[in-house]
Amino acid sequence: MFEVFKAYVRRQTTISDEELGILESHAKFKKLRKKQYLLQEGDVCRYHCFIASGLMRTYSVDGKGNEHIIRFATKDWWISDRESLLFGVPSKFNIDAIEESELILFDKDEMKVAMETVPVFGQLVTDILNKSFVINQNRIHEVISSTAEEKYQNFVKRYPDFALRVPQAMIASYLGITPETLSRLRNPKPKK
Amino acid sequence: MFEVFKAYVRRQTTISDEELGILESHAKFKKLRKKQYLLQEGDVCRYHCFIASGLMRTYSVDGKGNEHIIRFATKDWWISDRESLLFGVPSKFNIDAIEESELILFDKDEMKVAMETVPVFGQLVTDILNKSFVINQNRIHEVISSTAEEKYQNFVKRYPDFALRVPQAMIASYLGITPETLSRLRNPKPKK
DNA sequence: GAAAAAAATTGACAAATGTCAATCGAAAGG
DNA sequence: CCTTTCGATTGACATTTGTCAATTTTTTTC
Incomplete structure (x- = not known):
């Protein structure tokens, strides 16, 4: 399973086998079935998680029992609750598997060591963070300026793959609309 | 004006006067009157900007001429268009001064040098990025899960200061609602 | 492949938010 | 001090989106 991770890192940086070995020494592995939790609301997130295969989501559940998905993630993406991980506070979110998934976990402290010991990896992680910031910024822009249909x-x-693999109700949740509204957008009334 | 920046950095890290001197050697200064642009749509953003005083906003203008504010920023905050800065692409956004503002600019490349030469500063900037990510994540969560009133x-x-200093129409724009809707939230119909 | 469960659609109606125009009030400039 | 401009409010109405319940369709499970 670590091969996926190696390939991922090699694609983005120039890194030696020794360095990859160091990274592997810090890694843990985990397999999740559909619907299994990686993190539950109230828990403290301890790991940076790399997805070797599968499909995951991060979401909250509000007072009325409605789920709000803030993020999907799939192969070659990272997932965690950064707020909980960074500040050691209980998470507001749940993370679970939409499809059976294989994960590579890096403990918070070990991640720090790994990033310092293998600087190219540290840089890679920082680059990802920068890109994630930009993606979030653009999502904010979109969500305050677009109609449900847009x-x-x-x-x-942007995510043709997710559009196929994720149930519609979850896409609606991600977009901040109801499943019924999404269904109606997709099946407009015949105009006459 | 650089004193504000020094105080800011000293508050967050342990740093020597020499190191602060290095940072100063990379800094440029800029003063903006109300409504003056720091960055205009289509331009490439070249600077990381620290706000020594004043109040700024980042926003887009859509096809109908409507403004969508994605961010306010004030004293001790950083502002830039990270997407444009990072990837060298033309910006989708405008940045201008809501109030007269004093800025400290760090050119992209010089910033990189500064972060490497003064590691505590580099760490500070990375921490800010992490926190910004979390703030954006929370904003996304809020905007897909809350009503206009919430x-x-x-x-x-969260921003009592902005609520006082920023015109209501801009707050509405930031929240993704119309000024009329915001006005009505604030002045509910007398109930009987 | 039948039965059960989950997901998506649809209808009728309610609630929230937007649009456009008019008015009011405050504050900024000459 | 007056006038002009900008910001906020309000009303009437349109549009969008949500809610709830009933069906239909698809997928899963045995």
Whole structure:
């Protein structure tokens, strides 16, 4: 399973086998079935998680029992609750598997060591953080400036893969609309 | 003006006067009157900007001429268009001064040098990035899961200062609602 | 492949938010 | 001090989106 991670890192940086070995020495592995939790609300997030295969989501559950998905993540993406991880506070979110998934976990402290010991990896992680920031910024922009329909169109364009693999109700949740509204966007009334 | 920046850095890290001197050697200064641009849509953002005083905003203008404010920033905050800065692409956003502002600019490349030469500063900047990520994540969560009223209440609670200094129409724009809707939230119909 | 469960659709209606125009009030400039 | 401009409010109405319940369709499980 670590091969996926190696390939991922090699694709983005120039790194030696020795260095990859160091990273592997800090890694733990985990397999999740559909619907299994990686993190539950109230828990403290301890790991930076790399997805070797599968499909995951991060979401909250509000007072009325409604789920709000803030993020999907799939192969070659990282997932964690950064707020909980960074500040050691209980997470507001749940993370679970939409599809059976294989994960590579790096403990918070070991991650720090790994990033310092293998600077190219540290740089890679910082680059990811920068890109994630930009992606979030753009999502904020979209969500405050677009109609439900535009949001859905953009979602399909940006994440065609998710549009196929994720149940519609979850996409609606990610977009901040109800499943019924999304269904109606997709099946407009015949115009006459 | 650099004193504000020094105080800011000293508050967050242990840093020597020599190191602060190095940082100063990379800094440029800029003063903006109300409504003056720091960055205009289409331009490439070249600087990391620290706000020594004043109040700034980042926003886009859509096809209908409507503004969408994605961020306010004030004293001791950083502002830039990270996407444009990072990737060298034309910015989708405008940045201008809501109030007369004093800025300290660090050119992209010089910033990199500064962060490497003064590691505590580098760490500080990375920490800020991490925190910004978390703030954005929380904003996304809020905007997909809250009503207009909740968003406004949270805004006032989180940024009481902005709530006083920023015109209501801009707050509405930040929240992704119309000024009329915000006005009505604030002045509910007498109930009988 | 039948039964059960989950997901998506649809209808009728309610609630929230947007649009446009008019008015009011405050404050900024000459 | 007056006038002009900008910001905020309000009303009437349109549009979008949500809610709830009933069906239909698809997928899963045995």
